[in-house]
Amino acid sequence: MRTVFCRRYQKELEGLERPPYPGARGEDLFNNISKQAWADWMKYQTMLINERQLNMMDLTARAYLNEQMDKFFAGEETDKVEGYVPPEHGGDAG
Structure with missing residues (x-):
């Protein structure tokens, strides 16, 4: 198994x-x-696409998702999705 130091979960x-x-x-x-x-x-990402009804053929929508992805992986605030609860990844569990 290959491991990495995950930018998102540190x-x-x-x-x-x-x-x-x-x-x-x-x-x-x-x-x-x-x-x-x-x-x-x-x-x-799937929730963002569905809730915001993004058209993935639209370059603006793809740029928006790339921006959200960068924020997500950096642990920064992302746009809210109704009903989304971020997973817990604290402690030694993983």
Whole structure:
């Protein structure tokens, strides 16, 4: 199992199996984001797309999601989604 120091959860966790995007952005995510953080982002991203009725063919919508993804992985405040409760990742559990 490959581990990374996860930017989102600030601890060593299992890493992604492959870069989720091509190029430098994909390599950064591969090297600094855990499998769990990526799964949590995918759930949150889906909720954002659905709640805000984003059209993924729209470059503005994709730029918005990239901005939210950067904030999410940095642990910064992201736009709220109705009913979303961030997962707990404190302590030694992981």
